Amino acid sequence: MLRIITERTEARAELRRICDRTHDERVVHKEATVREVIQAVQRQGDRALLHYTSEFDGQTLKPEELRVSGSELDAAYQQVSKELLDAIRLAKVQVEAFHRQRVPKSWVQFGENEVVLGKRYTPVDRAGLYVPGGRAAYPSTVLMNAIPAKVAGVPRIVMCTPPGPDKTLNPAVLVAAQEAGVTEIYRVGGAQAIAALAYGTPTIPNVHVITGPGNIYVTLAKKLVYGTVGIDSLAGPSEVLVIADSQANPVHVAADLLAQAEHDPLAAAILITPDGNLAKQVVAEVENQLAEHPRRTLTEKAIAHYGVAIVVESLEVAAELSNEFAPEHLELEIAEPWDLLPQIRHAGAIFLGNSTPEAVGDYLAGPNHTLPTSGAARYASALSVEVFMKHSSLIQYSPKALQKVAGAIEVLAQAEGLPSHAESVRLRRENL
């Protein structure tokens, strides 16, 4: 049951509680386990991977089964329907088109004063993509992570995903990986997969950037290896915040809230509206649509714990509360969504108008569905091509150009107590 809140202080406290829902003392203890797994993989390589796959996934693999074979990859195409393959291909085309826009380009500027400055962008050599198994084995996850790496120009895209029963993998995931340009796939999950990607094993190459969602063990492992490799973000459970006015359709709003809640018992679904009547209708409609929901237990749990409908005086207040929450997904189901946009400061993705349910962006609109959660939209953004690239600054001074600034450099170096910094300039000045 979606609770209705009309009082501002209570609403603020509730949004705060929901935002902080994954801050958990138990994390520290799990971290010790994860640290152990990582060290075992560093020391024992593939042997540790097989050990943990048996222990955590209940699958006994031979070393040569770690890498997914070509015949298995071919076979996956026979196991997905024509409609699904077409849908994956449509999504691929649109996601790729969006990510091809504004890809950073190298530039060099020749100044009038014999100074050359620039930035040179290059892709990373190898990227690692983690794809969860079980409840969250989604082909869309593969597309959203592999495509930006491909567009960045990464020559080697390595994917890890845990084996399901009988060592199998989701065929739609395998097809999406091939369509998106993944170069190799390994049948391993959890913290052990992250460790393998960060440090390498005889079978799995180490990579330089690891992206992709995962459970708390995967997330903790990503945090621990960050610094040895780059990572995309520390993703938490998903969330949607819908701002709706009286012209919104409560049936649609309810479906959008449930589309978030059905992901995870920790998912959050928030409605903010100036229309108390709409709030009531949405609450009723959520119950209605839950009645026959195939994932009812899980979805109901999310709605009960992290679902709320907040009634406010105006859309301005709705925007203010939304900014405080900094949602991963923000839907503006209001008459004039573009008018409210300037007041929105923090949101991972913004869905404007009544005909743009979040599902459009989840699958195929083009923008990335890997988005900052738990308030991270205050400082972070969607996964992008830039995550798979880095740049080198370029600097060239002529002898004359150096001469001009030598005095200032020497003064600064002396002030910082770094004599050889000053010398490196002074000696060159004398040479002229």
Next chain:
Amino acid sequence: MLRIITERTEARAELRRICDRTHDERVVHKEATVREVIQAVQRQGDRALLHYTSEFDGQTLKPEELRVSGSELDAAYQQVSKELLDAIRLAKVQVEAFHRQRVPKSWVQFGENEVVLGKRYTPVDRAGLYVPGGRAAYPSTVLMNAIPAKVAGVPRIVMCTPPGPDKTLNPAVLVAAQEAGVTEIYRVGGAQAIAALAYGTPTIPNVHVITGPGNIYVTLAKKLVYGTVGIDSLAGPSEVLVIADSQANPVHVAADLLAQAEHDPLAAAILITPDGNLAKQVVAEVENQLAEHPRRTLTEKAIAHYGVAIVVESLEVAAELSNEFAPEHLELEIAEPWDLLPQIRHAGAIFLGNSTPEAVGDYLAGPNHTLPTSGAARYASALSVEVFMKHSSLIQYSPKALQKVAGAIEVLAQAEGLPSHAESVRLRRENL
């Protein structure tokens, strides 16, 4: 004494050892201390800050002394020379000009098919800048961190730096902060400052991005609070790799190597050259310049432990070894530096030619001097304006546009077992 290595396998092993010089088992134990400091600041706020400042910095502050006063800020201008103020202002102008180039801009694209897509860039609300005290209290650090935040449009830039003897702060640091647009300065350092910036205290506001270098405690604290806030990177000790050919001046090369070594006993200074004779001359010249070096003990230590001159067959091999090391700073003191550039894959900043010592980039060429260390240039880049901005994806579909892709979305949602995702589209389709 700079060692000369001519054997390839030995060179590789040595570069590997130098790259890994900060990987240290003791870090785990320090992390427990840092975790404790962070928790104390979260629980006790300013009281914990005063406690740790007394314990770690030996300075007993009153709560109202945490914030640096206006009169203290004014007084700093009286304590720096006219030459230093001019040099700081020249550096500011040039660094700002470079960072103003290619600042990400919001864009919206109206597709022919009633689809609107875009990216909206906004600055973070508040940024926190850490500036170390003691040996590394550098005005250039302030400029390099505050200017990109200012250019990004961050309205509130908060700086923390530990108090020196008699609670004083380095006047050049205070002047640089004011010139660069820092809005408030707090007299607190170490892990406690990072905790204050991440979680806020009654005196210090919480921020959304923390940047700036620091000792191992500061770096560990940044890693721990990452996820609650954004951070720039986990900086290690500095390093330079010089590729030089026979036309390079050994006196200049030696000065450049020492300009790195004088930073820190953990700093690394590497020469790679195809000219064995040059290597010998540089070794002799390093000894020569060390004889009277004001920071001789520290600098000698760095050279002895992490200094090396590698003689190779060709510039191509030099580039290959450089790529394996992925240096923070790369100097190309060779006849045709632009010709070698395409072979360089990983480097934080590249200094081309004989008249571009690293010191030019450290102070005033324009590009940021906060660069990836310890091999992080494989995936990371210089601190940039982007670190202080984030973007929201924008998506708007018309009813007709949604209609067109509804089938594909439903197929994908069904394949992923997410019925409400499909419903959120199907219900809207029926409405048409």
